[in-house]
Amino acid sequence: MGLRIARPSDSIPISKDYGGVKRRDVVQTIVPASGPWGEFTDTVYCDADTWAIGFRQRVEQPCSDDCDDTALNALELLCGKKDGTSVKSITSHNGFWGDWSNFVRCPGNNNFLKGVSFKIEPPQGTSDDTAANDCQFSCSQSSNIRASNGAPWGDWKQMTYCPPSTAICGFSLKLENTQGTGDDTAMNGAIFECCAL
Structure with missing residues (x-):
């Protein structure tokens, strides 16, 4: 495995305020299946x-x-109003390596992210671990959406949903810090907050 060096400013823990203040209308936290490494941002x-x-x-x-x-x-969520107008995007960490996809969004009005699943590669022993490879979301009024740049390893895990009349309104990444000459996995998963609609 080749050595890569991340910028010191990208290391965990993260204390930057990339998002808004904590919501008072959080109804439930959902925890989709994830890889075994990392800490939450x-x-x-x-x-x-x-x-x-x-x-x-x-x-x-x-x-x-x-x-x-x-x-x-890393993931970045696009936040919007009920009329479908996008307002801003939020992320708790930009990740260390790779390229960003274009934004993929639920079509139309009153259509929000309500469920999520990850494609997870299990631990590989002495071989190269990658943990989370791809992510897909379920929209409240349409089918699932995925970005076009997912990696090939692992299996899709079960979709985890917000309760009825709620939608995803916040999240925290499960991110492994850079390992120096060790085996990096970067993002292993995330947890999501569901807020009342």
Whole structure:
């Protein structure tokens, strides 16, 4: 595995305020299946009266047999109003490696992210671990959405949903810090906050 150096400013723990203040209308936290490594970053929230309507993801594409693959590195949620107007995006960490996809969003009005699942590669022993490889969301009034840049390893886990009359309004990444000469996995998963609609 090749050595890569992350910028010191990207290391965990994260205390930057990338999102809005904590929401008072959080109804439930959902915890989709994730990889075994990493720590949770600070939770970030959409502003009051907005919810997640789309997302983009940062993924390192397969590099080669002599490189340390990390696959999924970060997520960014697009927050919007009930009329479908996007307001801002939120993330709790930008990740370390890879490229960002374009934003993918739930179509139309009153259509929010309500469920999520990750494609997770299990631990590989002495081989290269990647943990989370891809992410998909379920929209409240339409089918699932995915970005086009997911990595190839692992299996899709069960979709985890917010309760009725709620939608995703915040999240925290489960992120493994850079390992120096060790095996990096970067993002392993996330937890999501569901707020009343």
